[in-house]
Amino acid sequence: MLDLEPYSARLGGKTGIYPYKIKVDRYLSDLRGYFLEEQIVEEMLSRNENPLIYTVYEISREFEGEFNVGCTIIYPGKIGDEYYFTKGHYHAKEQTSEVYVGLSGEGIILMQNREGRTFAEEIKPKTVVYIPPGFAHRSINTGKTRLVFLAIYPSNSGHDYETIMRTGFTKIVVERDGKPTLIDNPKYRKKL
Amino acid sequence: MLDLEPYSARLGGKTGIYPYKIKVDRYLSDLRGYFLEEQIVEEMLSRNENPLIYTVYEISREFEGEFNVGCTIIYPGKIGDEYYFTKGHYHAKEQTSEVYVGLSGEGIILMQNREGRTFAEEIKPKTVVYIPPGFAHRSINTGKTRLVFLAIYPSNSGHDYETIMRTGFTKIVVERDGKPTLIDNPKYRKKL
Numbered sequence: 001m002l003d004l005e006p007y008s009a010r011l012g013g014k015t016g017i018y019p020y021k022i023k024v025d026r027y028l029s030d031l032r033g034y035f036l037e038e039q040i041v042e043e044m045l046s047r048n049e050n051p052l053i054y055t056v057y058e059i060s061r062e063f064e065g066e067f068n069v070g071c072t073i074i075y076p077g078k079i080g081d082e083y084y085f086t087k088g089h090y091h092a093k094e095q096t097s098e099v100y101v102g103l104s105g106e107g108i109i110l111m112q113n114r115e116g117r118t119f120a121e122e123i124k125p126k127t128v129v130y131i132p133p134g135f136a137h138r139s140i141n142t143g144k145t146r147l148v149f150l151a152i153y154p155s156n157s158g159h160d161y162e163t164i165m166r167t168g169f170t171k172i173v174v175e176r177d178g179k180p181t182l183i184d185n186p187k188y189r190k191k192l
Numbered sequence: 193m194l195d196l197e198p199y200s201a202r203l204g205g206k207t208g209i210y211p212y213k214i215k216v217d218r219y220l221s222d223l224r225g226y227f228l229e230e231q232i233v234e235e236m237l238s239r240n241e242n243p244l245i246y247t248v249y250e251i252s253r254e255f256e257g258e259f260n261v262g263c264t265i266i267y268p269g270k271i272g273d274e275y276y277f278t279k280g281h282y283h284a285k286e287q288t289s290e291v292y293v294g295l296s297g298e299g300i301i302l303m304q305n306r307e308g309r310t311f312a313e314e315i316k317p318k319t320v321v322y323i324p325p326g327f328a329h330r331s332i333n334t335g336k337t338r339l340v341f342l343a344i345y346p347s348n349s350g351h352d353y354e355t356i357m358r359t360g361f362t363k364i365v366v367e368r369d370g371k372p373t374l375i376d377n378p379k380y381r382k383k384l
Contacts, residue, residue, distance in 0.1 A: 008321045065286070067289045128201045
């Protein structure tokens, strides 16, 4: 029961949350195969261009019934017309949900369940987005500044990245006439 | 599966969160027996003075593994030297936790477990407070404006108000020399 203590943390600043326990950086090379225009990604990597796409700072916990609190920072940028995003995942434990609280910047939370039902919600300061059980979720930075949001989810929810890596999301978010636009993902594959 | 859909909600404004599903008002008469100076409460009520102490606006959900998202607004005020507070409760389901996100105003989150281990954390804008499993929690408005914060917790966590009603918290928060001060609660009773 050593760690079963309350804590408080500050929001804002460089890391979005402080103090934190874990920092995870995701570079373009970690998202190989995720973007529509794979050839652009491969060309960049072959030139040793490997931009940082997003960082997660997290306060993880370990006991039954606990919550993790994480802060995700997605940097502004695009691969071709497609905005930078997080890999996206289902929770390994199906009956778990997640709550996002926007802190700065602007973006879209893309959600879909295993039947392909898809939802998109805007994330920005003073906005809460609720991800119910069974919905994969990806965050997309559609703005010109860092997108920063808080995520609260059960410590034991786990991550299934593999399904999304194989199927993609039904939709992607691209810039059209200077504006973020949701379009069908030509590479989406129904789960085999 | 009718209700198992994502949503987004706006933070701020009069209700703290919008849209919401449920509104609960707690007046002084609902907190009879909770404050240290019971005679002041009884005198006020006998004069038909029954101020609104706090309001909760909530988006409740109903399926396995879902989260409720609530916004609590505690109005500024005192009974004697003791600042307005929420009743405080344990979760009926022990292995559940809760996360608070401060939105406006300032206050204290008082937490204690069934062995009487007590913690106090400040709540204010850009602050997260984590309430681990097994900890009763009460929120106290120590400022001159509304204290507004977001609460995220499992939909099936339930409320045990009865234990705190019987024992009280180990500590209370009172004004001393114009400042909020944590003191031992003379009326605290170890659980019988």
